[in-house]
Amino acid sequence: MNIGERIIQLRKECNISQSELAKKTAMSRTIIGNYERNANTPSIEVLAKLAKVFNVSLDFLIGEGEIASFNKDVLKRIEGIQNLDTDTKNHLFFIIDTVIQHFNTKKAFLK
Template structure:
């Protein structure tokens, strides 16, 4: 199922909506999820770089993931502490 330039132009101008199959195909082509592509869902507000990092973390072995998440948690805690004292 290929999309012509004319059809893609209609999507961009909100003159037509793609089928579910086309939306899934576009999401695969851009390397994102459907919810990210349509701007809905829990992860839709994340930029592609963040989504890619989250996906990479999910692929790690449990020990590596645990170490990385501990480092991230430390940075988050420091950020929140700075915000609390800045008020």
């Protein structure tokens, strides 16, 4: 997915128009449209504004890096987990693994 497609996807997920996004980022609706059509490439400053409005990381917005698929809420939780002691992390990982296993079993059963 290119940057333009990602901007469209995020804008629709946030249920905001091009005009609303333009206001939130202090840009014109025409510029937003150009970014979405990949007619122009946003600068790093513009990407930072867009990431802030959409509450995602720059990696997520441009679709690069290991954590490109994580939104900021997921990243905040991961950072919090990093600060836990080993026993608490192991307990949390057990819970997460159990929930994931349950979800996958349920998903497989419903097919």
